[in-house]
Amino acid sequence: MRNKYSVFSLIKNALSYHENWQKAWKDPAPKKEYDAVIVGGGGHGLSTAYYLAKKHNMNNIAVVEKGWIGGGNTGRNTTIIRSNYLWDASAGLYDHALKIWEGLSQELNYNVMFSQRGVMNLAHNLQDVRDLKRRTHANRLNGIDAVYLSTEEVKKFCPIINTSPDIRYPVLGGTLQRRAGTARHDAVAWGYARGADAMGVDIIQNCEVKGIKRNGDSVEGIETTKGFIKTKKVGVVAAGHSSVIANMAGLKLPLESKPLQALVSEPVKPIIDTVVMSNAVHAYVSQSDKGELVIGAGTDDYVSYTQKGSHQIVEGTLNAILELYPIFSRMRMLRQWGGIVDICPDASPILSKTSIKGLYFNCGWGTGGFKATPGSGDLFAHTIANDEPHKLNAAFNLNRFVSGDLVDEHGAAAVAH
Amino acid sequence: MFLINCPYCGERDQQEFKAGGEAHIERPKQPTELSDDEWAEYLFMRKNIKGVQFERWNHAHGCRKWFNMVRDTSNDEIKAIYKMGEKPPAQ
Numbered sequence: 001m002r003n004k005y006s007v008f009s010l011i012k013n014a015l016s017y018h019e020n021w022q023k024a025w026k027d028p029a030p031k032k033e034y035d036a037v038i039v040g041g042g043g044h045g046l047s048t049a050y051y052l053a054k055k056h057n058m059n060n061i062a063v064v065e066k067g068w069i070g071g072g073n074t075g076r077n078t079t080i081i082r083s084n085y086l087w088d089a090s091a092g093l094y095d096h097a098l099k100i101w102e103g104l105s106q107e108l109n110y111n112v113m114f115s116q117r118g119v120m121n122l123a124h125n126l127q128d129v130r131d132l133k134r135r136t137h138a139n140r141l142n143g144i145d146a147v148y149l150s151t152e153e154v155k156k157f158c159p160i161i162n163t164s165p166d167i168r169y170p171v172l173g174g175t176l177q178r179r180a181g182t183a184r185h186d187a188v189a190w191g192y193a194r195g196a197d198a199m200g201v202d203i204i205q206n207c208e209v210k211g212i213k214r215n216g217d218s219v220e221g222i223e224t225t226k227g228f229i230k231t232k233k234v235g236v237v238a239a240g241h242s243s244v245i246a247n248m249a250g251l252k253l254p255l256e257s258k259p260l261q262a263l264v265s266e267p268v269k270p271i272i273d274t275v276v277m278s279n280a281v282h283a284y285v286s287q288s289d290k291g292e293l294v295i296g297a298g299t300d301d302y303v304s305y306t307q308k309g310s311h312q313i314v315e316g317t318l319n320a321i322l323e324l325y326p327i328f329s330r331m332r333m334l335r336q337w338g339g340i341v342d343i344c345p346d347a348s349p350i351l352s353k354t355s356i357k358g359l360y361f362n363c364g365w366g367t368g369g370f371k372a373t374p375g376s377g378d379l380f381a382h383t384i385a386n387d388e389p390h391k392l393n394a395a396f397n398l399n400r401f402v403s404g405d406l407v408d409e410h411g412a413a414a415v416a417h
Numbered sequence: 418m419f420l421i422n423c424p425y426c427g428e429r430d431q432q433e434f435k436a437g438g439e440a441h442i443e444r445p446k447q448p449t450e451l452s453d454d455e456w457a458e459y460l461f462m463r464k465n466i467k468g469v470q471f472e473r474w475n476h477a478h479g480c481r482k483w484f485n486m487v488r489d490t491s492n493d494e495i496k497a498i499y500k501m502g503e504k505p506p507a508q
Contacts, residue, residue: 241467243463243464243465243466243467244467247464247466252458252462252463252464253462253463253465254457254461254462254463255463255465256438256463256465257465257467257490300436301435301436302436302472302488303436303438303465303466303470303472303490304490304493305467305490305491306490306491306492306493309418310418310431310432311418312418312432342465345460345461401457401460401461401462402453402454402456402457403453404453
Protein backbone atom coordinates (compact mmCIF):
# COMPACT_ATOMS: atom_id res chain seq x y z
CA MET A 1 0.00 0.00 0.00
CA ARG A 2 1.26 3.40 -0.95
CA ASN A 3 1.58 5.92 1.89
CA LYS A 4 -0.09 9.23 1.18
CA TYR A 5 2.03 12.36 1.26
CA SER A 6 0.55 14.92 3.65
CA VAL A 7 1.55 17.36 6.34
CA PHE A 8 1.13 14.53 8.84
CA SER A 9 3.47 12.20 6.96
CA LEU A 10 5.96 15.06 6.77
CA ILE A 11 5.86 15.56 10.53
CA LYS A 12 6.01 11.82 11.19
CA ASN A 13 9.05 11.40 8.95
CA ALA A 14 10.73 14.47 10.36
CA LEU A 15 10.76 12.71 13.74
CA SER A 16 12.91 9.95 12.22
CA TYR A 17 15.17 12.41 10.41
CA HIS A 18 13.55 11.64 7.03
CA GLU A 19 15.35 8.33 6.89
CA ASN A 20 12.29 6.11 6.66
CA TRP A 21 10.34 7.48 3.68
CA GLN A 22 8.79 4.74 1.61
CA LYS A 23 10.37 4.28 -1.81
CA ALA A 24 8.36 6.15 -4.45
CA TRP A 25 8.47 3.15 -6.77
CA LYS A 26 9.84 -0.39 -6.69
CA ASP A 27 12.69 -1.64 -8.84
CA PRO A 28 11.32 -4.96 -10.11
CA ALA A 29 12.84 -7.46 -12.52
CA PRO A 30 10.72 -7.89 -15.66
CA LYS A 31 8.06 -10.60 -15.66
CA LYS A 32 7.89 -13.03 -18.58
CA GLU A 33 4.70 -11.56 -19.97
CA TYR A 34 2.65 -8.37 -19.74
CA ASP A 35 -0.66 -7.24 -21.23
CA ALA A 36 1.15 -4.16 -22.56
CA VAL A 37 4.65 -2.74 -22.44
CA ILE A 38 5.47 0.95 -22.74
CA VAL A 39 8.90 1.62 -24.22
CA GLY A 40 10.33 4.78 -22.68
CA GLY A 41 10.10 5.95 -19.07
CA GLY A 42 9.85 9.67 -19.67
CA GLY A 43 6.87 11.76 -18.67
CA HIS A 44 4.75 10.71 -21.65
CA GLY A 45 5.51 7.00 -21.20
CA LEU A 46 4.88 7.05 -17.46
CA SER A 47 1.64 9.00 -17.82
CA THR A 48 0.53 6.52 -20.50
CA ALA A 49 1.14 3.67 -18.05
CA TYR A 50 -0.59 5.60 -15.25
CA TYR A 51 -3.78 6.17 -17.28
CA LEU A 52 -3.74 2.62 -18.69
CA ALA A 53 -3.86 1.37 -15.10
CA LYS A 54 -6.18 4.03 -13.74
CA LYS A 55 -8.76 4.44 -16.51
CA HIS A 56 -8.53 1.19 -18.45
CA ASN A 57 -7.85 -1.29 -15.62
CA MET A 58 -4.70 -2.58 -17.31
CA ASN A 59 -2.52 -3.30 -14.29
CA ASN A 60 -0.35 -6.07 -15.69
CA ILE A 61 1.81 -3.69 -17.66
CA ALA A 62 5.39 -2.48 -17.62
CA VAL A 63 7.39 0.58 -18.55
CA VAL A 64 10.89 -0.23 -19.82
CA GLU A 65 13.45 2.56 -19.75
CA LYS A 66 16.94 2.49 -21.24
CA GLY A 67 18.35 4.89 -18.66
CA TRP A 68 16.70 6.14 -15.50
CA ILE A 69 13.36 7.82 -14.79
CA GLY A 70 13.49 11.50 -15.62
CA GLY A 71 16.94 11.30 -17.22
CA GLY A 72 15.85 11.97 -20.78
CA ASN A 73 14.01 14.89 -22.29
CA THR A 74 11.63 15.04 -19.32
CA GLY A 75 14.51 16.35 -17.25
CA ARG A 76 16.00 18.45 -20.04
CA ASN A 77 13.19 20.72 -21.21
CA THR A 78 12.38 24.28 -20.19
CA THR A 79 9.09 23.24 -18.49
CA ILE A 80 6.78 25.59 -20.37
CA ILE A 81 3.11 24.67 -20.45
CA ARG A 82 0.60 26.40 -22.74
CA SER A 83 -2.19 25.48 -25.11
CA ASN A 84 -2.38 28.52 -27.42
CA TYR A 85 -2.00 26.57 -30.65
CA LEU A 86 -3.55 27.72 -33.90
CA TRP A 87 -5.38 24.75 -35.38
CA ASP A 88 -8.50 23.17 -33.90
CA ALA A 89 -6.93 19.72 -33.62
CA SER A 90 -3.91 21.09 -31.73
CA ALA A 91 -6.06 23.30 -29.54
CA GLY A 92 -8.09 20.25 -28.51
CA LEU A 93 -4.99 18.20 -27.80
CA TYR A 94 -2.98 20.75 -25.85
CA ASP A 95 -5.90 22.22 -23.91
CA HIS A 96 -6.94 18.72 -22.86
CA ALA A 97 -3.47 18.45 -21.32
CA LEU A 98 -3.67 21.89 -19.71
CA LYS A 99 -6.98 20.98 -18.04
CA ILE A 100 -5.37 17.87 -16.53
CA TRP A 101 -2.36 19.93 -15.38
CA GLU A 102 -4.74 22.14 -13.37
CA GLY A 103 -5.60 19.27 -11.03
CA LEU A 104 -2.54 17.08 -11.43
CA SER A 105 -0.79 17.66 -8.09
CA GLN A 106 -3.99 16.67 -6.23
CA GLU A 107 -4.61 13.70 -8.52
CA LEU A 108 -1.10 12.32 -8.12
CA ASN A 109 -0.73 13.35 -4.45
CA TYR A 110 2.61 14.72 -5.65
CA ASN A 111 3.46 18.38 -5.95
CA VAL A 112 4.37 18.98 -9.59
CA MET A 113 4.69 22.70 -8.79
CA PHE A 114 2.36 23.69 -11.60
CA SER A 115 2.47 27.48 -11.68
CA GLN A 116 0.01 29.36 -13.89
CA ARG A 117 2.22 32.40 -14.22
CA GLY A 118 1.17 33.08 -17.81
CA VAL A 119 3.01 32.74 -21.09
CA MET A 120 3.57 35.81 -23.23
CA ASN A 121 4.52 35.52 -26.91
CA LEU A 122 6.10 38.59 -28.51
CA ALA A 123 5.61 40.06 -31.97
CA HIS A 124 8.58 41.77 -33.62
CA ASN A 125 7.35 42.56 -37.11
CA LEU A 126 4.11 43.24 -38.94
CA GLN A 127 3.63 39.62 -39.96
CA ASP A 128 4.12 38.51 -36.33
CA VAL A 129 1.40 40.98 -35.31
CA ARG A 130 -1.01 39.57 -37.89
CA ASP A 131 -0.16 35.97 -37.01
CA LEU A 132 -0.49 36.51 -33.28
CA LYS A 133 -3.81 38.33 -33.64
CA ARG A 134 -5.09 35.55 -35.84
CA ARG A 135 -3.96 32.98 -33.31
CA THR A 136 -5.58 34.91 -30.45
CA HIS A 137 -8.92 34.83 -32.29
CA ALA A 138 -8.51 31.15 -33.15
CA ASN A 139 -7.72 30.34 -29.52
CA ARG A 140 -10.79 32.18 -28.25
CA LEU A 141 -13.03 30.42 -30.75
CA ASN A 142 -11.71 27.17 -29.29
CA GLY A 143 -12.40 28.27 -25.72
CA ILE A 144 -8.74 28.86 -24.90
CA ASP A 145 -7.96 32.01 -22.97
CA ALA A 146 -5.89 34.43 -24.99
CA VAL A 147 -5.49 38.17 -25.15
CA TYR A 148 -3.56 40.39 -27.51
CA LEU A 149 -1.33 42.97 -25.83
CA SER A 150 -0.05 46.29 -27.14
CA THR A 151 3.60 47.22 -26.63
CA GLU A 152 2.63 49.25 -23.54
CA GLU A 153 0.70 46.32 -22.11
CA VAL A 154 3.69 44.02 -22.74
CA LYS A 155 5.88 46.45 -20.82
CA LYS A 156 3.36 46.63 -17.98
CA PHE A 157 3.10 42.85 -17.72
CA CYS A 158 6.85 42.31 -17.82
CA PRO A 159 8.67 45.57 -17.02
CA ILE A 160 12.21 44.31 -17.65
CA ILE A 161 11.58 43.87 -21.40
CA ASN A 162 13.25 46.50 -23.55
CA THR A 163 10.36 47.94 -25.56
CA SER A 164 12.38 50.75 -27.11
CA PRO A 165 11.54 51.23 -30.80
CA ASP A 166 15.28 51.58 -31.50
CA ILE A 167 16.28 47.95 -31.00
CA ARG A 168 16.93 45.68 -33.98
CA TYR A 169 13.70 43.71 -33.50
CA PRO A 170 11.39 46.06 -31.58
CA VAL A 171 8.47 44.66 -29.57
CA LEU A 172 5.31 45.52 -31.50
CA GLY A 173 2.92 43.60 -29.27
CA GLY A 174 2.30 40.19 -27.88
CA THR A 175 -0.20 37.60 -26.76
CA LEU A 176 -0.84 36.36 -23.27
CA GLN A 177 -2.29 33.08 -22.08
CA ARG A 178 -2.81 33.50 -18.34
CA ARG A 179 -3.65 29.83 -17.68
CA ALA A 180 -0.29 28.83 -19.11
CA GLY A 181 2.87 28.56 -17.05
CA THR A 182 5.48 26.09 -15.87
CA ALA A 183 5.79 22.93 -13.74
CA ARG A 184 8.65 21.08 -12.14
CA HIS A 185 9.65 18.59 -14.84
CA ASP A 186 11.31 15.94 -12.63
CA ALA A 187 8.34 15.94 -10.28
CA VAL A 188 6.02 15.14 -13.19
CA ALA A 189 8.03 12.02 -14.06
CA TRP A 190 8.42 11.02 -10.42
CA GLY A 191 4.77 11.66 -9.62
CA TYR A 192 3.51 9.59 -12.53
CA ALA A 193 6.04 6.84 -11.78
CA ARG A 194 4.90 6.71 -8.16
CA GLY A 195 1.23 6.75 -9.17
CA ALA A 196 1.65 4.03 -11.81
CA ASP A 197 3.75 1.87 -9.47
CA ALA A 198 1.06 2.11 -6.78
CA MET A 199 -1.42 0.58 -9.23
CA GLY A 200 0.86 -2.35 -9.99
CA VAL A 201 2.77 -1.09 -13.02
CA ASP A 202 6.34 -2.45 -13.20
CA ILE A 203 8.84 0.33 -13.89
CA ILE A 204 11.99 -1.31 -15.20
CA GLN A 205 15.00 0.99 -15.49
CA ASN A 206 18.32 0.30 -17.22
CA CYS A 207 16.48 -1.94 -19.65
CA GLU A 208 17.13 -1.12 -23.29
CA VAL A 209 14.95 -2.48 -26.07
CA LYS A 210 17.03 -4.34 -28.63
CA GLY A 211 14.37 -5.71 -30.94
CA ILE A 212 10.66 -6.06 -31.57
CA LYS A 213 9.47 -9.59 -32.23
CA ARG A 214 6.71 -9.91 -34.79
CA ASN A 215 4.58 -12.77 -35.90
CA GLY A 216 3.51 -11.70 -39.35
CA ASP A 217 1.72 -8.42 -38.84
CA SER A 218 1.31 -8.66 -35.06
CA VAL A 219 3.60 -7.88 -32.17
CA GLU A 220 4.70 -10.83 -30.03
CA GLY A 221 7.11 -9.19 -27.65
CA ILE A 222 10.28 -7.22 -27.20
CA GLU A 223 13.91 -8.22 -26.84
CA THR A 224 15.62 -6.22 -24.12
CA THR A 225 18.94 -6.15 -22.30
CA LYS A 226 17.06 -7.89 -19.46
CA GLY A 227 15.75 -10.66 -21.70
CA PHE A 228 12.68 -11.31 -23.84
CA ILE A 229 9.35 -9.89 -22.66
CA LYS A 230 6.21 -11.37 -24.18
CA THR A 231 3.40 -8.93 -24.88
CA LYS A 232 0.70 -8.29 -27.48
CA LYS A 233 0.76 -4.52 -27.14
CA VAL A 234 3.79 -2.28 -27.33
CA GLY A 235 3.45 1.48 -26.95
CA VAL A 236 6.60 3.26 -28.03
CA VAL A 237 7.18 6.63 -26.36
CA ALA A 238 10.87 7.03 -27.09
CA ALA A 239 11.09 10.68 -28.21
CA GLY A 240 14.34 11.24 -30.12
CA HIS A 241 14.94 7.50 -30.42
CA SER A 242 11.52 6.69 -31.92
CA SER A 243 12.99 6.05 -35.35
CA VAL A 244 15.52 3.65 -33.85
CA ILE A 245 12.70 1.55 -32.36
CA ALA A 246 10.62 1.87 -35.54
CA ASN A 247 13.54 0.58 -37.60
CA MET A 248 13.65 -2.51 -35.35
CA ALA A 249 10.08 -3.26 -36.38
CA GLY A 250 10.81 -2.56 -40.05
CA LEU A 251 8.89 0.72 -40.05
CA LYS A 252 9.94 4.16 -41.20
CA LEU A 253 8.61 7.30 -39.51
CA PRO A 254 8.45 10.86 -40.85
CA LEU A 255 10.86 12.06 -38.16
CA GLU A 256 14.25 13.68 -37.90
CA SER A 257 16.08 13.68 -34.57
CA LYS A 258 17.99 16.82 -33.76
CA PRO A 259 19.73 18.31 -30.73
CA LEU A 260 17.81 21.02 -28.89
CA GLN A 261 19.62 23.05 -26.28
CA ALA A 262 18.72 24.83 -23.09
CA LEU A 263 20.70 26.62 -20.44
CA VAL A 264 20.31 28.08 -16.97
CA SER A 265 21.97 30.99 -15.27
CA GLU A 266 23.24 31.38 -11.74
CA PRO A 267 20.29 31.77 -9.31
CA VAL A 268 19.16 35.32 -8.57
CA LYS A 269 16.28 36.94 -6.70
CA PRO A 270 12.87 36.99 -8.43
CA ILE A 271 13.14 39.15 -11.54
CA ILE A 272 10.75 37.67 -14.09
CA ASP A 273 7.44 36.28 -12.84
CA THR A 274 6.11 34.94 -16.13
CA VAL A 275 7.29 33.09 -19.23
CA VAL A 276 8.23 35.20 -22.24
CA MET A 277 8.72 33.61 -25.64
CA SER A 278 9.79 35.21 -28.84
CA ASN A 279 9.51 33.30 -32.05
CA ALA A 280 11.11 35.78 -34.43
CA VAL A 281 14.38 36.18 -32.53
CA HIS A 282 14.16 32.74 -30.91
CA ALA A 283 14.52 33.55 -27.28
CA TYR A 284 12.46 32.33 -24.42
CA VAL A 285 13.02 32.75 -20.75
CA SER A 286 11.44 32.08 -17.41
CA GLN A 287 12.77 31.85 -13.86
CA SER A 288 12.81 28.65 -11.86
CA ASP A 289 11.81 28.52 -8.19
CA LYS A 290 15.51 28.17 -7.40
CA GLY A 291 16.03 31.55 -9.07
CA GLU A 292 17.84 30.42 -12.21
CA LEU A 293 16.89 31.95 -15.52
CA VAL A 294 15.78 29.05 -17.70
CA ILE A 295 16.54 29.78 -21.33
CA GLY A 296 15.57 27.71 -24.32
CA ALA A 297 17.69 27.79 -27.47
CA GLY A 298 16.94 26.30 -30.88
CA THR A 299 17.70 23.07 -32.68
CA ASP A 300 20.62 22.34 -34.95
CA ASP A 301 19.59 21.64 -38.53
CA TYR A 302 21.34 18.28 -38.86
CA VAL A 303 20.35 14.85 -37.53
CA SER A 304 22.31 13.97 -34.43
CA TYR A 305 21.86 11.78 -31.37
CA THR A 306 24.71 13.31 -29.41
CA GLN A 307 22.69 15.28 -26.81
CA LYS A 308 24.87 18.31 -27.41
CA GLY A 309 24.33 21.16 -29.78
CA SER A 310 26.33 23.79 -31.59
CA HIS A 311 27.74 26.78 -29.78
CA GLN A 312 26.41 29.30 -32.28
CA ILE A 313 22.83 28.25 -31.49
CA VAL A 314 23.28 29.24 -27.85
CA GLU A 315 25.11 32.39 -28.86
CA GLY A 316 22.26 33.46 -31.16
CA THR A 317 19.69 32.93 -28.41
CA LEU A 318 21.73 34.85 -25.86
CA ASN A 319 22.20 37.74 -28.32
CA ALA A 320 18.43 37.99 -28.57
CA ILE A 321 17.94 37.64 -24.80
CA LEU A 322 20.39 40.46 -24.15
CA GLU A 323 18.74 42.80 -26.59
CA LEU A 324 15.31 42.14 -25.10
CA TYR A 325 16.54 42.16 -21.46
CA PRO A 326 19.58 44.42 -21.10
CA ILE A 327 19.32 43.87 -17.32
CA PHE A 328 20.63 40.30 -17.82
CA SER A 329 23.86 41.46 -19.45
CA ARG A 330 26.05 40.53 -16.47
CA MET A 331 24.37 37.24 -15.61
CA ARG A 332 26.60 34.19 -15.73
CA MET A 333 25.34 30.99 -17.27
CA LEU A 334 25.79 27.94 -15.07
CA ARG A 335 24.85 24.97 -17.18
CA GLN A 336 24.03 24.16 -20.80
CA TRP A 337 22.78 20.86 -22.18
CA GLY A 338 21.08 19.24 -25.12
CA GLY A 339 18.29 16.76 -25.69
CA ILE A 340 17.37 14.86 -28.82
CA VAL A 341 14.00 15.90 -30.18
CA ASP A 342 12.02 14.04 -32.84
CA ILE A 343 10.65 16.56 -35.29
CA CYS A 344 7.72 15.89 -37.60
CA PRO A 345 7.43 17.64 -40.97
CA ASP A 346 4.30 19.46 -39.73
CA ALA A 347 5.62 20.11 -36.20
CA SER A 348 2.70 18.16 -34.75
CA PRO A 349 2.95 14.91 -32.83
CA ILE A 350 2.00 11.37 -33.81
CA LEU A 351 -0.21 9.37 -31.42
CA SER A 352 -1.14 6.50 -33.60
CA LYS A 353 -1.64 2.88 -34.43
CA THR A 354 0.71 1.48 -37.04
CA SER A 355 0.50 -1.06 -39.84
CA ILE A 356 1.67 -3.65 -37.29
CA LYS A 357 -1.10 -4.86 -34.97
CA GLY A 358 -0.34 -4.09 -31.33
CA LEU A 359 2.41 -1.58 -32.11
CA TYR A 360 1.62 2.02 -31.22
CA PHE A 361 3.72 5.14 -31.51
CA ASN A 362 3.59 8.33 -29.46
CA CYS A 363 6.28 10.54 -30.94
CA GLY A 364 7.07 13.58 -33.01
CA TRP A 365 6.52 16.05 -30.17
CA GLY A 366 9.66 17.78 -31.35
CA THR A 367 10.61 20.81 -29.31
CA GLY A 368 7.40 21.11 -27.31
CA GLY A 369 6.29 17.85 -25.74
CA PHE A 370 6.53 18.59 -22.04
CA LYS A 371 3.39 20.74 -21.96
CA ALA A 372 1.33 17.85 -23.29
CA THR A 373 2.59 15.18 -20.87
CA PRO A 374 -0.70 14.42 -19.03
CA GLY A 375 -2.94 14.71 -22.09
CA SER A 376 -0.57 12.71 -24.26
CA GLY A 377 -0.53 9.86 -21.74
CA ASP A 378 -4.29 9.93 -21.30
CA LEU A 379 -5.02 9.84 -25.04
CA PHE A 380 -2.29 7.33 -25.85
CA ALA A 381 -3.57 5.03 -23.09
CA HIS A 382 -7.03 5.27 -24.67
CA THR A 383 -5.55 4.42 -28.08
CA ILE A 384 -3.67 1.38 -26.74
CA ALA A 385 -6.51 0.07 -24.56
CA ASN A 386 -9.20 0.37 -27.24
CA ASP A 387 -7.02 -0.14 -30.30
CA GLU A 388 -8.70 3.03 -31.55
CA PRO A 389 -7.68 6.66 -31.14
CA HIS A 390 -9.66 9.02 -28.90
CA LYS A 391 -11.42 11.76 -30.88
CA LEU A 392 -8.86 14.28 -29.57
CA ASN A 393 -5.89 12.44 -31.06
CA ALA A 394 -7.58 11.03 -34.16
CA ALA A 395 -6.07 13.78 -36.32
CA PHE A 396 -2.59 12.94 -35.08
CA ASN A 397 -2.37 9.60 -36.89
CA LEU A 398 0.48 8.34 -39.03
CA ASN A 399 -1.75 8.17 -42.06
CA ARG A 400 -1.93 11.97 -42.30
CA PHE A 401 1.38 11.88 -44.15
CA VAL A 402 -0.29 9.73 -46.81
CA SER A 403 -3.65 11.54 -46.95
CA GLY A 404 -2.02 14.97 -46.79
CA ASP A 405 -4.25 16.03 -43.89
CA LEU A 406 -1.36 17.61 -41.98
CA VAL A 407 -1.71 19.70 -38.81
CA ASP A 408 0.75 22.39 -39.78
CA GLU A 409 1.84 24.10 -36.60
CA HIS A 410 5.17 25.34 -37.97
CA GLY A 411 5.37 28.98 -37.04
CA ALA A 412 1.72 28.95 -36.07
CA ALA A 413 2.70 27.22 -32.85
CA ALA A 414 4.07 30.51 -31.49
CA VAL A 415 7.62 29.24 -31.40
CA ALA A 416 10.04 28.28 -34.12
CA HIS A 417 10.79 24.57 -34.28
CA MET B 418 29.66 21.85 -33.90
CA PHE B 419 32.41 20.35 -35.99
CA LEU B 420 34.64 21.01 -38.99
CA ILE B 421 33.56 20.01 -42.48
CA ASN B 422 36.00 19.48 -45.33
CA CYS B 423 34.13 21.05 -48.25
CA PRO B 424 35.27 19.27 -51.44
CA TYR B 425 35.58 22.68 -53.13
CA CYS B 426 36.83 25.00 -50.36
CA GLY B 427 38.59 22.81 -47.80
CA GLU B 428 38.02 22.61 -44.07
CA ARG B 429 35.53 25.10 -42.68
CA ASP B 430 33.39 25.52 -39.56
CA GLN B 431 30.10 23.65 -39.62
CA GLN B 432 28.11 26.85 -39.12
CA GLU B 433 28.97 27.86 -42.71
CA PHE B 434 26.98 24.84 -43.91
CA LYS B 435 23.33 23.91 -44.20
CA ALA B 436 22.25 20.33 -43.61
CA GLY B 437 20.09 19.01 -46.43
CA GLY B 438 18.85 15.78 -44.90
CA GLU B 439 19.08 12.18 -46.04
CA ALA B 440 20.96 11.63 -49.32
CA HIS B 441 20.17 9.37 -52.26
CA ILE B 442 16.39 9.74 -52.10
CA GLU B 443 15.61 9.50 -55.76
CA ARG B 444 13.11 11.93 -57.23
CA PRO B 445 10.24 9.92 -58.75
CA LYS B 446 10.72 9.45 -62.50
CA GLN B 447 6.97 9.38 -63.17
CA PRO B 448 5.38 11.62 -60.50
CA THR B 449 1.92 11.35 -62.07
CA GLU B 450 1.90 7.59 -61.58
CA LEU B 451 2.82 7.65 -57.90
CA SER B 452 0.34 6.34 -55.33
CA ASP B 453 -0.33 8.33 -52.12
CA ASP B 454 1.78 5.83 -50.18
CA GLU B 455 4.70 6.29 -52.54
CA TRP B 456 4.39 10.08 -52.30
CA ALA B 457 4.41 9.86 -48.49
CA GLU B 458 7.49 7.65 -48.64
CA TYR B 459 9.29 10.08 -50.95
CA LEU B 460 8.27 13.29 -49.20
CA PHE B 461 8.16 12.45 -45.53
CA MET B 462 9.54 9.08 -44.45
CA ARG B 463 13.15 9.16 -43.31
CA LYS B 464 15.55 6.55 -42.01
CA ASN B 465 16.76 8.96 -39.30
CA ILE B 466 19.56 6.54 -38.46
CA LYS B 467 21.44 6.50 -35.18
CA GLY B 468 24.81 5.53 -36.57
CA VAL B 469 26.29 5.89 -40.03
CA GLN B 470 24.03 7.93 -42.26
CA PHE B 471 24.35 9.32 -45.82
CA GLU B 472 23.45 13.00 -46.03
CA ARG B 473 23.40 16.01 -48.31
CA TRP B 474 25.07 19.22 -47.20
CA ASN B 475 25.30 22.67 -48.75
CA HIS B 476 28.15 25.12 -48.22
CA ALA B 477 25.58 27.88 -47.84
CA HIS B 478 27.94 30.60 -46.60
CA GLY B 479 30.80 29.58 -48.88
CA CYS B 480 30.84 28.21 -52.41
CA ARG B 481 27.10 27.36 -52.14
CA LYS B 482 27.68 23.97 -53.73
CA TRP B 483 25.96 20.79 -52.63
CA PHE B 484 27.86 17.63 -51.72
CA ASN B 485 27.34 14.35 -49.88
CA MET B 486 28.60 13.27 -46.50
CA VAL B 487 28.78 10.00 -44.60
CA ARG B 488 28.47 10.80 -40.91
CA ASP B 489 27.98 8.85 -37.71
CA THR B 490 25.04 10.59 -36.06
CA SER B 491 25.78 8.98 -32.69
CA ASN B 492 29.01 10.97 -32.30
CA ASP B 493 29.02 13.44 -35.25
CA GLU B 494 32.15 11.83 -36.70
CA ILE B 495 32.45 12.42 -40.46
CA LYS B 496 33.44 9.23 -42.29
CA ALA B 497 33.59 10.46 -45.88
CA ILE B 498 32.71 13.37 -48.11
CA TYR B 499 32.05 13.03 -51.84
CA LYS B 500 30.71 15.20 -54.60
CA MET B 501 27.22 15.06 -56.04
CA GLY B 502 27.01 12.44 -58.75
CA GLU B 503 29.88 10.42 -57.33
CA LYS B 504 29.27 6.90 -56.10
CA PRO B 505 28.84 6.65 -52.32
CA PRO B 506 31.76 4.89 -50.64
CA ALA B 507 31.08 1.34 -49.46
CA GLN B 508 30.34 1.19 -45.74
